[in-house]
Amino acid sequence: MSRGEVWRSLRKILSPTFTSGKLKSMLEPIEETVDNLIKHLGTLAEQNAAVNVKPIYQTFTLETIGKKVFFIKQIIAKIHKIQL
Numbered sequence: 001m002s003r004g005e006v007w008r009s010l011r012k013i014l015s016p017t018f019t020s021g022k023l024k025s026m027l028e029p030i031e032e033t034v035d036n037l038i039k040h041l042g043t044l045a046e047q048n049a050a051v052n053v054k055p056i057y058q059t060f061t062l063e064t065i066g067k068k069v070f071f072i073k074q075i076i077a078k079i080h081k082i083q084l
Helices: 001-017 020-046 053-070 076-079
Strands: none
Touching: 001 020, 020 053
C-alpha cells in the first residue's frame, strides 16, 4: 500500500470518531481534567518546586483520553502519584 492509500484507509476508519457532536461531548471531561491540571501546577508553583512537566502532561493526556474513551477516572494519575 502506498502512503496515500494507508492515509485514506485510516481516515475512513477514524473520521466517524471525530464528528462535531462527539467532539462537543468531549469538552466537559477535557475541561475537568484541565482544571485539575491547573490546580496541580498551581500547588507546585506555590512550593517553588522544580517540575518535570513531561510525566505531568503524559498523565494529563492519558487521563483525558481515559475519561472519554475508556471511562477511566484518575486511575492513571494514581499510578503515577500525580493528582490531576
